Amino acid sequence: MVKTLVKASLILSLTFGLGQPIYAAEPIAKKQFGAMSKGSNQRARPFGGYAMGCLAGGAQLAETGPTWQAMRLSRNRNWGHPELVDFVQDLSKNAKKIGWNGIYVGDMSQPRGGPMLSGHRSHQVGLDADIWMLPPKSLKLSRNARENLSSISMRRAGGAFVNSSWTSEHHQVLRAAASDPRVARIFVFPGAKVQMCKDEKGDRAWLNKIRPWFGHHYHFHVRLACPKRARGCINQAPPPKGDGCADAQKWVDDILNPPAPKPRDPNAPKPKPRRELTVADLPTQCARVLRSR
Numbered sequence: 001m002v003k004t005l006v007k008a009s010l011i012l013s014l015t016f017g018l019g020q021p022i023y024a025a026e027p028i029a030k031k032q033f034g035a036m037s038k039g040s041n042q043r044a045r046p047f048g049g050y051a052m053g054c055l056a057g058g059a060q061l062a063e064t065g066p067t068w069q070a071m072r073l074s075r076n077r078n079w080g081h082p083e084l085v086d087f088v089q090d091l092s093k094n095a096k097k098i099g100w101n102g103i104y105v106g107d108m109s110q111p112r113g114g115p116m117l118s119g120h121r122s123h124q125v126g127l128d129a130d131i132w133m134l135p136p137k138s139l140k141l142s143r144n145a146r147e148n149l150s151s152i153s154m155r156r157a158g159g160a161f162v163n164s165s166w167t168s169e170h171h172q173v174l175r176a177a178a179s180d181p182r183v184a185r186i187f188v189f190p191g192a193k194v195q196m197c198k199d200e201k202g203d204r205a206w207l208n209k210i211r212p213w214f215g216h217h218y219h220f221h222v223r224l225a226c227p228k229r230a231r232g233c234i235n236q237a238p239p240p241k242g243d244g245c246a247d248a249q250k251w252v253d254d255i256l257n258p259p260a261p262k263p264r265d266p267n268a269p270k271p272k273p274r275r276e277l278t279v280a281d282l283p284t285q286c287a288r289v290l291r292s293r
Contacts, residue, residue, distance in 0.1 A: 026278035032290055033114025037076065040112050040292035044082050046125035046226065047283040049234040054286035055113030055126035059085045067092035067102030069139050071132065071146045077116070080108040081126035083227050087182055088129055091222075094176040099169050102139055104151070106130030106219050112289050115277050125233060127224040131177070133170065133217070155217035159189040160255040171196050177222055178206040185239055187213040187221040190251035197245035207243040212251045232285060 039058035047053050058079040063070050068088065070078035080088075092102045109126040110116060122128050132151040141149065154170065156163040174196065178186055190212035197207060213221075226233035240247075279287055 026280050029277040029279050029282055029286075030115040030117050032279055033110055033112055034117035036110060036112045036114075036290070038111050039079060040289050042289065042292050044126075045285075046081055046113070046127060046230055046233040047285040047289070048125060048232070050122040050125055050128060050223065050236060052277065052282060053113060053125040053234070054282055054289045055079070055081060055109055055111075055124075056285070056289045056292070058109065058111050058113065058126055060111070061085050061088055061105065061108060064139065065089060065092065065102075067096045067139070068105055069102075069136065069141055069146065070105045071149070072106065073143055073146055075107065077107040077110055077123075078105065079111045079113075079126065080129065081224075081227065083182060084108060084127055084129055084224055087180060087222070087224060088131075090180070091131070091173075091177055095173050098172045098176065100173065101136040103173075104132035104134055104136050106132055106151075114282065114286065114289075122223075127226070127233075129222050130219040131173075131222060132219050133165075135169065151218040153217045155189050155191055157191070158255050159191050159214075159217060160252045161191040162195045166192070166195065168199070171199055174210065174220060175200075175206055177220070178209040182224045183209055184223050184225040184236060185209045185211050186223070187211055187216050189213070189215065189217040190248050190255065192217070192220075193248035194245070194252050197243065197248065204243045207245065208239055208241070211239060211244065212248045232283060 033054065039060065040056050042056040044057035044059065046055055059082045061070055061078040061080065063073060063078065088105055088108070095103050107120065107123060108129045109123050113124045113126050115124060133154050134151040152165050154162050154166045174186065174188065177183060186209055188210060193210050193212045196210060200207060223236070226235045279290065
């Protein structure tokens, strides 16, 4: 055991004149992946899970298309697995048929996925996309306009209800997204889910994929399932069966009448602060994704 520790110490250190070892720190994953400006020269494959993984062979969504515009271009997050790029384009066409001009697309993934320098914990494998709640008035925005234009919030009363900006077209766009078989789930604020549960008079199966979550009132977050034959990609557990409307109503009830906080156990250990993910924490393939040209 002692020999193993000594060997590990030698591998991780450099010895200088005073004989004091200086240990090489593991590379912080978000810094490594955040520095990548383009996708890797590999076959498109997601590795790992949505909040701990990376993307090989990422495809870039065009900054502007006939029915979409990518926003916040300075972030360089309009990348994803080719299936995500196809999904976004398909959804934008459906939005056009519903009555919007198309869609504004927020964050997808970085060129090689992985943890981001700021913001999301997920969006790491190129299968997540944020779609703005703001119906586009123009699809000819300049780069500067895309940096400064803001989406609009759909919530009131802390997310318990939709506000006057919510329309039937929002309902239809979300239904179109959730009805796509590639979609695993969609995150939206609780009041929107409850409103859709009240308003839907037809097939309700798609409501199962609409899941209430904190925030998500300026955009809705689409998550695709792992593509077929994508070995190394880890799906999230499927949502519980049913339309999920009762669960969403419970979220709303707790917003309006918050339950009393549970008393803290004085003997319970203090939670450890979340540490930064390193490249070594990610699937082993992610190091090769970083090294690829």
